[in-house]
Amino acid sequence: DAGVIQSPRHEVTEMGQEVTLRCKPISGHDYLFWYRQTMMRGLELLIYFNNNVPIDDSGMPEDRFSAKMPNASFSTLKIQPSEPRDSAVYFCASRRTGGDEKLFFGSGTQLSVL
Amino acid sequence: GQSLEQPSEVTAVEGAIVQINCTYQTSGFYGLSWYQQHDGGAPTFLSYNGLDGLEETGRFSSFLSRSDSYGYLLLQELQMKDSASYFCAVRGRSNYQLIWGAGTKLIIKP
Numbered sequence: 001d002a003g004v005i006q007s008p009r010h011e012v013t014e015m016g017q018e019v020t021l022r023c024k025p026i027s028g029h030d031y032l033f034w035y036r037q038t039m040m041r042g043l044e045l046l047i048y049f050n051n052n053v054p055i056d057d058s059g060m061p062e063d064r065f066s067a068k069m070p071n072a073s074f075s076t077l078k079i080q081p082s083e084p085r086d087s088a089v090y091f092c093a094s095r096r097t098g099g100d101e102k103l104f105f106g107s108g109t110q111l112s113v114l
Numbered sequence: 115g116q117s118l119e120q121p122s123e124v125t126a127v128e129g130a131i132v133q134i135n136c137t138y139q140t141s142g143f144y145g146l147s148w149y150q151q152h153d154g155g156a157p158t159f160l161s162y163n164g165l166d167g168l169e170e171t172g173r174f175s176s177f178l179s180r181s182d183s184y185g186y187l188l189l190q191e192l193q194m195k196d197s198a199s200y201f202c203a204v205r206g207r208s209n210y211q212l213i214w215g216a217g218t219k220l221i222i223k224p
Contacts, residue, residue: 043201101159102159103157108156
């Protein structure tokens with residue numbers, strides 16, 4: 001299995017631009033989580049989906065952030081417009097219902113907003 | 115509120131044993147997990163405790179005491195490659211959402 005796949009690995013953009021981060025979860029996993037990690041705030045859960053349906057988006061900072069999961073194998077996190085304070089590493093993670101407690105993380109997207 | 119407390123940094127010597135503690139305060143409890151994250155990498159799962167006691171996986175062990183809202187990760191025979199940050203995380207509800215500690219940076223000296 002290829003694991004959770006995220007793209008791009010690095011993204012550098014200018015303030016005000018739209019940013020789209022992509023994630024392909026592990027096949028068969030029915031939960032998908034978007035996290036943001038910074039030195040100041042640690043790991044923050046932004047939103048998570050179960051069977052492609054958003055369950056809790058209370059961690060999404062503001063209306064500039066949106067996430068979609070059109071099917072079981074693809075999700076996007078969009079920031080529009082981006083701001084310098086959005087600079088962070090964004091992780092996508094997935095897991096399946098039941099079984100063990102493992103949460104599998106993608107390699108992350110290092111986002112820098114100038 | 116809900117919170118997890120773990121030391122920000124621990125230093126140990128190669129070949130030694132180190133224990134990283136985690137205390138939690140959550141409205142519910144389904145289990146305590148530990149994750150390892152190397153600099154520039156992603157968190158990777160290490161262990162899980164759903165019930166009281168010790169779980170062992172090779173050089174790593176994890177312990178849980180639900181009555182004390184406390185757990186720890188024990189790393190034995192430390193190797194330089196164990197230098198990383200270690201996070202405890204609690205599943206407070208049945209919906210698999212995790213509450214994360216701030217992480218403990220483990221520094222290993224030769």
